Amino acid sequence: MLQQKPPRRCEGTAMSAIILDLRPGLGIGPFSLGMRISEAFAQIEQQPKIYDVVHVKYYNEEPLKMDIVISFPDHGFHLCFDPWSQRLRLIEIYDVKRLQMRYSTSLIGGPATLATFIAVYALFGPTYPGVYDGERGFYTLFYPGLSFAFPIPSQYTECCHNGGVELPLEFPDGTTPVTCRVSIYDSSSGKKVGVGSLMDKASAPPLPVGSIYMEEVHVKLGEELYFTVGTQLIPFGASPQDVWTELGRPCGIHQKQVDQMVIHSASDLRPRTTVCGDYFYNYFTRGLDILFDGQTHKIKKFVLHTNYPGHSDFNSYVKCNFVIYGSDSVGGSFQEVHNNKQRAITTSTKWDHVKEILGGCGRAAIQTQGYGSNPFGSTLVYGYQNIAFEVMKNGYIATITLFQS
Known part of the structure; x- marks a missing residue:
């Protein structure tokens, strides 16, 4: 079963959204892809007022079968560490309304800046058509080292033609979907990583030549x-x-x-x-x-x-x-x-x-x-x-x- 350490305080205490720099293919805020789990904990300990509710989740019976996850429920994101190397392979913002991200000089996400499809497209620019997962009802838009998942209401699934959606995406009533999940991953492997079954394709970036970590x-x-x-x-x-x-x-x-x-x-x-x-x-x-x-x-x-x-x-x-x-x-x-x-x-x-x-x-x-x-x-x-x-x-x-x- 999944085990987790107890939180530092009761989760019911309200907190304002924080702002973290979004670095596609590299990380978010102080957390960088490839970092050791001990380095992530060191960053958390340095900012206890920001990261004061922290859950550590793992599969106790078979700890090598599932990620070690450090989750920040107040801020709506978690860090996924490869269970064998204990290096950060994937960052997921699963509640975009709780976390405001800064890319270049612009903000997206958080309670005041909705991460709509139009806003994402305007901020990050054009890209290739994404992937529609009919079973889950998600359309995922990919950029190098970054993906955005958008829920598609059942009444608008016809907007997804042959697995793709014409850009920018708007529904017939003029509305645009709001992203429900942002994934940050290493893009050097060339594999597309998003939600669901695609998550397991994310891997930590290669170690530097001569690194003694995991020797x-x-x-x-x-x-x-x-x-x-x-x-x-x-x-x-x-x-x-x-x-x-x-x-x-x-x-x-x-x-x-x-x-x-x-x-x-x-x-x-x-x-x-x-x-x-x-x-x-x-x-x-x-x-x-x-x-x-x-x-x-x-x-x-x-x-x-x-x-x-x-x-x-x-x-x-x-x-x-x-x-x-x-x-x-x-x-x-x-x-x-x-x-x-x-x-x-x-x-x-x-x-x-x-x-x-x-x-x-x-x-x-x-x-x-x-x-x-x-x-x-x-x-x-x-x-x-x-x-x-x-x-x-x-x-x-x-x-x-x-x-x-």
């Missing part, structure tokens, strides 16, 4: 991480200086609390309130934490995050696009690795398939951060040699922790 991180269990775009190699036992040299300055550094799992060790008599000397380097923009031993200052653990909605750490980290190979592939050549993708474990792999690849394991440990700070409930942690999986209730992996047994 594959190859995991060699018990040995190292390999970053495929920058070709950095980070082995267990590396020093903080080594990591700085390869990955740059960490986003944060914090001291690790005593591992709660030490209670299961009868030989460890330290009080559980003890703070150990180990410390983390946090690379939030890479979806990665690195744990150093407080005595030797060598890497002892890596924690990689998938950034799925429905987990307490959602939006704290960028998604780490890791690839782990089964025990019969670990240590193989690069070509052997790519020839054995059926045994690869990635961010998209569900827990049942992990068990098929790695075999069964013992009972799971329950991990929770407390229901006050974590409304999504507990997760389960399963351990294998050199790796532990934190698994969400829907069977998807939330984090993996890498260590040397």
Whole structure:
């Protein structure tokens, strides 16, 4: 089912329409096509008085099957993010009367400026005839990176001849339809995107050459991480200086609390309130934490995050696009690795398939951060040699922790 975060305030409070710059094929206001979901949230947090009612919607049971949607009900538009890459692929203004848009020096939409067919045509200029969807009763007019959907009353469907409408569109009674939806999408693919079934054709623009976002991180269990775009190699036992040299300055550094799992060790008599000397380097923009031993200052653990909605750490980290190979592939050549993708474990792999690849394991440990700070409930942690999986209730992996047994 669809899940959403609670709004910041009651929706009944009236607000005046805001004005956002419309950039066909690029975005609207501070939101740009291709931006990461974390960047969108950062923009929202910078303007809490404007975006004070925000809904985050996603398909909890199968989070990769439907968009992650950030919706602004007060302003009548939402942002659709590709569920795998978590990049903005489509912007839709679904209540044009709530949002006033500025294109060049002119305004359109909002409660005072109706976005009629005539007004759209006058502002954006001539274009090719659009597409009429008889089943939905919509006529969609396309411009590069931009489309307008107009509802056609049943008594005027005869105005749509052979799927097209002569421009500018006017009904026999002299009226003109008012757009009910505006879509903004990347036009570089050359595909027409509008409403209904055409929505799924919209995709985020290509990443810049050399971008490290969503780069594959190859995991060699018990040995190292390999970053495929920058070709950095980070082995267990590396020093903080080594990591700085390869990955740059960490986003944060914090001291690790005593591992709660030490209670299961009868030989460890330290009080559980003890703070150990180990410390983390946090690379939030890479979806990665690195744990150093407080005595030797060598890497002892890596924690990689998938950034799925429905987990307490959602939006704290960028998604780490890791690839782990089964025990019969670990240590193989690069070509052997790519020839054995059926045994690869990635961010998209569900827990049942992990068990098929790695075999069964013992009972799971329950991990929770407390229901006050974590409304999504507990997760389960399963351990294998050199790796532990934190698994969400829907069977998807939330984090993996890498260590040397």
